[in-house]
Amino acid sequence: MQLNYGLVSVDDHVQEHPGVWTSRLSRERWGERIPHVESLPNGTERWVVDGKPLGLDGIATAGAVLPKRTDEPQRWSDGRREVYEPGERLKAMDRDGVDYSVLYPTVAGVAGESFGRIADPELEQACVQAYNDWLIDEWASTSERFVSQCIAPISSVEAAIAEVHRAVGKGHRGLVFPSIPMELREVPHLNEAYWDPLWSTLEELEIPLCLHAGASASIQAPADENLSPILAETFRAITRPASQISIFVDLLLSRILLRHPRMRVVFAESGLGWGAYLLEFTDHQFEEDQVHTEGYELIPSEMFKRQCYLTGWYDRAGIQNRHFIGLENILWSTNFPLATSSWPDTKECLAQSFADVPDAERDQILWGNAAKLYRL
């Protein structure tokens, strides 16, 4: 591992280009169902997956690098190369002081959720594999500063396990998984023992389960119709990390962590601000409801501290509360290239967030924990 700046950003997004799937899936077999870009009569473009338009605000997510941050590119030609070209991305990282970048998808779903909705398991698997192959071929192989993470089909636990093995064999170092798969298709609840073999696989392969915010609209308050598009998008940017709260509590109660003590879980784009509160509140309620008498050998905050991570990017209160959350359980990111990203002002953001924090603790949060988790 080589550090020039002292920051591992554990949550950034790649932008899949229009040829990722069309060049990898059989046109003969899948035809128009292959994820591709379509032009609309008004001159804009959009992604279409299995015949259905994808719910992106534009053709790419690039708010941080556009002249007006609240815009998103509506045509591929408006896109910015920092977003989709690995070489340009490295320059953007250098400009902002980022050593390593852990990669999450965009078109494949910020939380890897896009293909789980495809009814045909074979097409789902083909789309997933194309993403996983592409990320290795075009990003991970360009620079070791990119830490690639795979996605998995969710049509069955066996399919997921097979793909995780294949992808990790190719060099992926984390699994990006939608936190509410049972909303995407008819599969058992995530808390069911059905998924245990997948968690065992992650333990065995020593890669984290990464639950990124925004996996489901059902746990996010809807933006009011009377808000302007810019304010509605702002609202979603604020409620998206907060929607992790529901996932977080459910995971701590589910016993998954008790059954899989070596599994690691990253809450990406969580923010840190609610973490101390929720750990304290859940412990309190756990005791009030006497849940500890029901066969849990750890209380929720102990499970969290043993196995989970929250991800900050502008946080001050969360850093002030860092001992409540756990120094070992905090990761940092720039959230590039979302509009919310600290890029290109990450150094100033860090100076604010870490003003009174001892160097050793700062290093642990900014790169030490991530280096250990991803074995950099």
Add this chain to the structure above:
Amino acid sequence: MEIKFGLISCDSHGQLDRDAFTARMSKAKWGDQIPQVVETTTERGEQVDRWSIAGKIQGTGPFGGGVVNCPAAMGDPTRRTHPHRWEEVPRKVYDPAERLKALDEDGVDAEVLYPNNPVSNFSFAGDPDFELDCVHAYNDAITEYRRVSDRYVPIAIIPYCSPMETIVAEVTDAVRKGAGGIVLLAEPSLNIPGVKPTNDPWWEPLWSTCQELDISISWHGSAGLAGKLAVPAWKGYTRAQAHTSSTSRLCATPSQLIPNLLLSGRLERYPRLKWVCAETGLGWMNYVLESCDHEWERRQLWREGFETRPSEVFRRQIYVDFWFERAGIEVRDLIGLDNIMWESDYPHVTSTYPQSWDWVERTLEGVPEEDRRKLMCDNAVRLYKLGALSC
């Protein structure tokens, strides 16, 4: 009122007597529809008392488990005992005079009264006539607490299905009778068909009325959104596990509501209107403030007509309650020392009663006296106009 203890609960639950509705609503008009306590048989064949509304027996529900939700007052340290017969409900839960003794016993000067059985967020919604009569009866009964003692601050409810002028008239009447605020659903349009979204201008007369009457608007707990923003329920949980899972999450639900309140511009249009998050805890509020400020800066929202930084609007107009958290208290400066109030949640399961002072000492350990006074008492005295400040 005189401040004796220096501790005010900004979220307690005021129980009405069993005849509160039958004594106030027309039997000729509504017959057995009137909310009342009736005898019924459980699935296990036990004869119990339960509230009924419009002839429908109110089930045990996630928090209930009895005819009245008051486990903290039942004397069972495990708080698993619920009254199944009205006679088992302690008088210090529903009798305003007896309840003052519980306040004294717990060292609490005053309490803000949110609803208890059978009233929850929108219990009466449906037929507008019936809803209005029930709401009117409720507001009349709960404000009777205030007529017994000025140590009570009753919170009124509104008839969601009525025209706005009726809602405004009901709120005005309730305040005249002693209500110190109203409690609202976070987004009634998501719970009640046909109700306008709160960002719609339809609601403006209510906001201006509350500002003019100088009363606060509250959200309590998840304010009706809990079931809507949840991971699909897992049938593998026991009742206790499901309760921990839902409660821990739902108290943070306002973290998804406050951003709309801030972005809607409502508080900028009504700069003297006060908003309260009751029984939510406060440790998520720093998330909201930082997150809103961060997006405001990153997206340069002052170019979109939002000239005031969201956290400034918050500090001017929003309040949040706590009862046991230490992490939130540690970042109290980032939230706002003038915006945090204490609550006991009497007589619910999580209540600090009857050891409220033990909890206060534990939670506020190391907090300077000046800050303590604000959080425990003075902020509430100011908001609810309870007379002289403690210091």
